[in-house]
Amino acid sequence: MKILLVDDSRTIRNIQKSVLMQLGHNDIVEASDGLEALDQYKRESPDLIFIDWNMPNMDGITLVRKIREIDKNTPLIMCTTQAEKSRVLEAIKAGVNNYVVKPFMTESLAEKITQTMEKAKATATAG
Amino acid sequence: MDVRYVNPFITATCNTFQAMCATPVTVGKPEVKTGEDPSSDVSAIIGFSGDATGAVVLHLSFDTAAKTATRFAGMEIDPEHPDFADALGELADMVAGGAKDHFEGLNINISLPSVVVGKAHSVSASKSAPRLIIPCKTDLGSFSVEVGMVMDRAPARIKKLEATGAMS
Numbered sequence: 001m002k003i004l005l006v007d008d009s010r011t012i013r014n015i016q017k018s019v020l021m022q023l024g025h026n027d028i029v030e031a032s033d034g035l036e037a038l039d040q041y042k043r044e045s046p047d048l049i050f051i052d053w054n055m056p057n058m059d060g061i062t063l064v065r066k067i068r069e070i071d072k073n074t075p076l077i078m079c080t081t082q083a084e085k086s087r088v089l090e091a092i093k094a095g096v097n098n099y100v101v102k103p104f105m106t107e108s109l110a111e112k113i114t115q116t117m118e119k120a121k122a123t124a125t126a127g
Numbered sequence: 128m129d130v131r132y133v134n135p136f137i138t139a140t141c142n143t144f145q146a147m148c149a150t151p152v153t154v155g156k157p158e159v160k161t162g163e164d165p166s167s168d169v170s171a172i173i174g175f176s177g178d179a180t181g182a183v184v185l186h187l188s189f190d191t192a193a194k195t196a197t198r199f200a201g202m203e204i205d206p207e208h209p210d211f212a213d214a215l216g217e218l219a220d221m222v223a224g225g226a227k228d229h230f231e232g233l234n235i236n237i238s239l240p241s242v243v244v245g246k247a248h249s250v251s252a253s254k255s256a257p258r259l260i261i262p263c264k265t266d267l268g269s270f271s272v273e274v275g276m277v278m279d280r281a282p283a284r285i286k287k288l289e290a291t292g293a294m295s
Binding site: 008009010011012014015018054055056080081082083084086101102103104105 | 142143145146147196199200201202209210213214216217220221223224225227228234237239
């Protein structure tokens with residue numbers, strides 16, 4: 001399974017990477033803003049994407065909308081400091097499958113990944 | 128600045144350091160900043176705009192900043208490391224994001240982080256936004272959180288200061 005991490009903070013991408021590797025996911029690609037992520041998405045066809053909200057050049061919510069215009073299925077997890085209900089609803093409306101608020105415990109990040117992938121698998125099987 | 132607005136920043140600072148650096152924060156009594164800017168070696172700054180304007184700044188010494196970045200990133204990070212500023216900016220982002228969640232009913236936008244690194248520098252801000260200094264202690268060292276915020280309108284609800292365990 002290929003995973004795309006989109007965050008302007010390399011520290012956060014490294015933390016996410018280490019959690020994913022502990023879960024056995026080693027095929028990981030990275031992008032530091034929405035524009036770079038869109039390129040990576042088209043080139044790499046990832047199976048799961050982590051998206052930060054606040055980023056330079058193209059923010060995360062715009063990226064989610066752009067991906068959903070062409071792909072309704074790839075699971076998207078928003079991982080952001082934006083914790084307000086209104087922002088969570090906005091992200092869900094835009095098409096994210098799960099939402100992680102920073103700061104996060106690595107255990108809860110792992111749980112959200114497992115949860116999201118299981119749901120995606122169940123949906124694909126049902127479809 | 129209304130002193131009640133400091134509470135969300137205390138809560139967010141405690142949550143951020145506990146979750147990302149595995150250290151509890153002992154919070155001192157917040158004080159209104161007067162006179163000269165406090166000098167620090169590292170300042171991680173996040174600006175606010177929208178229904179509130181201002182900024183939150185984490186002030187740290189080189190030693191505390193390096194220990195904090197190292198714990199946060201899970202790898203040795205000294206002030207020369209390329210991820211030093213990135214790590215501290217991200218912590219400031221989490222403090223700002225966590226705090227703004229507490230101002231119910233307000234639409235507040237936060238900027239991307241800016242990090243100033245330099246021995247004993249000071250950060251100046253608009254005099255129209257009075258600033259509060261929150262002294263903090265962790266097992267990684269002491270630092271302070273500076274908050275300057277002007278609300279265009281009052282939030283619908285805000286948590287009380289006593290709930291944070293800040294020393295009076």
